[in-house]
Amino acid sequence: MTKTIDVQVNAQSIAALKKGYPLILREAVINPEVLREEGTIIRLVDKFRKFIAKGYYGNQNKGIGWVLTRDDNEEIDFPFFEAKIAAAIERRESFFEDERTTAFRIFNGEGDGIGGLTIDYFDGYLMVSWYSEGIYSMKHHVYGVLDKIMDYKAIYEKKRFDTKGQYIEQDDFVKGEPGDFPIIIKENGMNFAVDLNDGAMTNIFLDQRDVRKALRVKYSEGKHVLNTFSYTGAFSVAAVLGGARETTSVDLAKRSLAKTIEQFSVNAIDYEAQNIQVMDVFEYFKYAKRHGLKFDVVVLDPPSFARSKKYTFSTAKDYPALIMDAISITEKNGIIIASTNNASFSMKKFKTFIAKGFEDAGSRYKILEESSLPKDFRTNRDFPEFNYLKVVILQKLK
Template sequence: MTKMITLRVDQSFLADLKRGYPLILKEAVVNTDMLREEGELIRLVDRANRYLATGYYGNQNKGIGWVLTTKEHEEIDGAFFKTKLKTALDHRADFFEDSQTTAFRVFNGEGDGIGGLTIDYFDGYYMVSWYSDGIYSFKQYIYDALAELVEFKAIYEKKRFDTKGQYIEQDDFVMGEPGDFPIIIKENGMNFAVNLNDGAMTGIFLDQRDVRRTIRDYYAEDTNMLNTFSYTGAFSVAAALGGAKETTSVDLAKRSLAKTIEQFSVNGIDYEAQNIKVMDVFDYFKYAVRHNMKYDLVVLDPPSFARSKKMTFSTAKDYPKLLMDAISITEKNGIIVASTNNASFGMKKFKTFIDKAFKDSNTRYKIVEQSSLPKDFRANRDFPEFNYLKVVFIKKLNK
């Protein structure tokens, strides 16, 4: 049986915990010195030693673990994990029936009751991502449950946690028949090439599925589109399939060129008719201004934090400047799709960034629609920081 440690919760954190806040914050616990080894079960009590919840010890961002249950006598065993996985799979039943979308999230961490764990489905292949050594210690329970509940071609895993002072992102084959990658998955009828054994990224961010469809169906037609921080060019593919006259994809990573060509090609799009630039996005903005280039549709989906030889970028402090650069090269009545996955601020704060950028640019604007995580990325609505994705479609108005 896994060792159980009793930890006392500071009085000021009781209300959130009782409301269902799933992350065990370090500052919420009085006696963290009791913790020894990640994977230990944690019995949370108040100062009168009354039971609050059971969780596990696993360092992840601001937390030292996650709550698993508020039922005092519930066993954290194979049956517990199987029940959580089965419930999550049942919630995605409609996705498994959709022949036009063959990649989606089947388990979304704390949104499905087990923080630190995500599972994605890619046309018969499953990718399990582990975010702490603590949750990884339960891997056999979870793999046994997954193997019993689903049919699969293969299961892969990605470990995304700090071990002995070194952050690792590695992927490994777990079971089944190894895939011949890339495989081609469908997303709302679009094709995307995916690798499950090629480092931290797969080639597609599944949480942006609804945004890509919206761009294709409602905003792309007859536009000149710019896709910044373009990764493998998925937004550009959506725009091209939606009737964009031309797309430009810009990313600093050298591998983005080949990956973007690949994504265009698997959709039957002539990549030579599109523009693919391997360069710093901020340098591209300056280049576009110098050449009086304008775009009808601009996508901004930067990483939360990035560092180049010239500068560092953080969405928490630099997004207004990024938006101002985009405003300067957006046509009047053009659309800017502003997106961030930074969980440290919410939609309300994000909209203050948007307002500041347009005011500082002396430009009027209108928010035409907004979105957050798609429904397969289940999140606790009471705690919006776990619904991390914020996407706003902004129309640049005439002055």
């Protein structure tokens, strides 16, 4: 049986925890010296030793663990994991029935009741991501549940936590029949090649599904679309299939060229008719300005933090400047799709970045639509900070 210890939390944190806040913040803990082994079950108590909630110890960003239950008598065991995962899969029933989309999230961490754990479905293959040693120590429960309640081809995993300061190369395969990668999944009828056994990424960010659909259906026909920080070119694929007359994909990573060609090819798109640039996005902005290039649609989906030889970029500090760069090469009445996955600020704050960028550029805009995580990335409405994705689609008026 997993060891259980009492952890005292300060008075300021008790109200939020009782309301349902799932993350156990580092600064909330009064007696951190009792926290020794990740994976330990912890009973959160007040200064009078009165029970508040129960969870597990696992270091993840600013938290030291996640609340799992507010019932002191509920055991954190196989039946607990089975109930949570089965309920999550049942909520995604409509996704399993949709033949046009064969990749989606079936378990989304704290949104489905177990913080630090996500499970993605790729046409029969499962990708389990672990965000702390604490939750990883309970993998036997998770894999046991998946064996019991799901039919799958194979399970792959990604450890998204620091292992004593060292990154260890490992085979991501766990069990089942290994896949012959890349496999082709569908998203709203589009094809994407994915590889579940090739480092931290899979070639597709499932949380941008609704944004790609919007680009394809509403904003691409007859347009020249610039896709910055393009990764494997998924937005560019959506634009071409939406009728774009041309796309330009820009990413600094050398492998982005081959990966973007691959995504075009699995959709029977002539990649030679598209423009793929392997270069720093900020250098490309300068190049486009020098050559008088203008785009009808610009997609901005940068990483939260990036560093190249010449630039260091942080969405929390540099997004207004990024907006200014985009404005300078966007046609009048053109579209800018501004996106960020930085969880450290709110949608309201993100909109202030956009407003500042336009103000500094002496330009005006109107917001056409905004969105956050898709339905399968379930979150708690009471705590919007865990809904990390922020997308604003806007039109440049001047």
